[in-house]
Amino acid sequence: MTDKVLMKGNEAIAEAAIAAGCRHYFGYPITPQTEVAAYMSKRMPKIGGTFLQAESEISAINMVYGVAGAGFRVMTSSSSPGISLKQEGISYIAGADLPALIVNVQRGGPGLGGIQPSQSDYFQATKGGGHGDYHLLVLAPASVQEMADLTVKAFDLADKYRMPVMLLADGTMGQMMEPVSLPEPSEVKTEKPWAVTGTKGVRKHNIINSLYLNPEQLEKTNVERFEKYKLIEETETAYEEFMTDDAEVVVVAFGIAARVSKNAVRAAREKGIKAGLIRPITLWPFPKKPLLKAAEKAKAFISVELSMGQMIEDVELAIKCSRPVYLCNRSGGMIPTPEQVLSAIEKAKGEN
Numbered sequence: 001m002t003d004k005v006l007m008k009g010n011e012a013i014a015e016a017a018i019a020a021g022c023r024h025y026f027g028y029p030i031t032p033q034t035e036v037a038a039y040m041s042k043r044m045p046k047i048g049g050t051f052l053q054a055e056s057e058i059s060a061i062n063m064v065y066g067v068a069g070a071g072f073r074v075m076t077s078s079s080s081p082g083i084s085l086k087q088e089g090i091s092y093i094a095g096a097d098l099p100a101l102i103v104n105v106q107r108g109g110p111g112l113g114g115i116q117p118s119q120s121d122y123f124q125a126t127k128g129g130g131h132g133d134y135h136l137l138v139l140a141p142a143s144v145q146e147m148a149d150l151t152v153k154a155f156d157l158a159d160k161y162r163m164p165v166m167l168l169a170d171g172t173m174g175q176m177m178e179p180v181s182l183p184e185p186s187e188v189k190t191e192k193p194w195a196v197t198g199t200k201g202v203r204k205h206n207i208i209n210s211l212y213l214n215p216e217q218l219e220k221t222n223v224e225r226f227e228k229y230k231l232i233e234e235t236e237t238a239y240e241e242f243m244t245d246d247a248e249v250v251v252v253a254f255g256i257a258a259r260v261s262k263n264a265v266r267a268a269r270e271k272g273i274k275a276g277l278i279r280p281i282t283l284w285p286f287p288k289k290p291l292l293k294a295a296e297k298a299k300a301f302i303s304v305e306l307s308m309g310q311m312i313e314d315v316e317l318a319i320k321c322s323r324p325v326y327l328c329n330r331s332g333g334m335i336p337t338p339e340q341v342l343s344a345i346e347k348a349k350g351e352n
Helices: 009-019 034-047 057-069 080-095 122-126 144-161 171-175 215-235 255-270 288-294 311-318 338-351
Strands: 005-008 024-027 050-053 074-078 100-106 137-139 164-170 177-180 239-242 249-252 275-280 282-284 300-305 325-329
Touching: 005 009, 009 034, 009 074, 009 100, 009 144, 009 164, 009 171, 009 177, 024 034, 024 057, 034 050, 050 057, 057 074, 057 080, 057 100, 074 080, 080 100, 080 122, 080 164, 100 144, 100 171, 122 164, 122 282, 137 144, 144 164, 144 171, 144 177, 164 171, 164 255, 171 255, 239 255, 249 255, 249 288, 249 338, 255 275, 255 300, 255 338, 275 288, 288 311, 300 311, 300 338, 311 325, 325 338
Parallel strands: 024 050, 024 074, 074 100, 100 164, 137 164, 249 275, 249 300, 300 325
Antiparallel strands: 005 177, 137 282, 239 275
């Protein structure tokens, strides 16, 4: 790690991607993630990399598909409406079992919505988004430091499992500035036996494809892919627990909502309420086991979200609907305050 520097979250993503060995970036500007593309446009030419502002988000994701097929670390970034345009290409990348990083710095929606922060792309990110049976591995940073750290981790996971990974941040994370220790540059192996790099006369042709006209073969491929997903659920689920050992009211939140909620949990403890927080770091796979364990003592759960309520469904499923789950939320670009979350904790305590 380097000495700490003051950076925007979007800039930290870009610099961390470079440190992780990414030398190919394809994107299109859209608020609130444009700084990622702007930063890459300055840095990539200086390090022998490729920066290309595509004519559209659709073009950008298909360029990612091509470079990923050649075995190189590659990324794109966008915000909510732009990610929607990329969904077909993301499905192709998942169907071809290719590693790539997709960054979504979320803004309010639906439609063009607004440019303020949101978490309303949760369903899109965690339930596939595009067509077909597939998952993205989804990482949710809650600080500028995590914007950098999880970017490096995303590239490593993408290569390890040969699948696209999404870094799902809200607009606050992208725009806020905090001190961050940037990762040291890492040596990355670009030789991948499955990559389309030319046979050099020593091996058979590699084919990158997501088309299976034989239904039995497509089914077999999908089943094998979901076996990999099961392994990921068992080994890669990441989360943070805060004051959950004796918690009677457990708050579940990610991103900026988790930072707000942590302050509310502290305030609740000062009032004698046994509150705790579980922060999913991987939104897929979702941390089901710690939530189910917390339900053994907890009397209620609260899902804090910058949406109309999406993650709340995964909270309910994780605890098998064994406890009431309340929604504490703002939408349209608004952020819940610690006071609002504290009020929700007090209400849940009073009703249970």
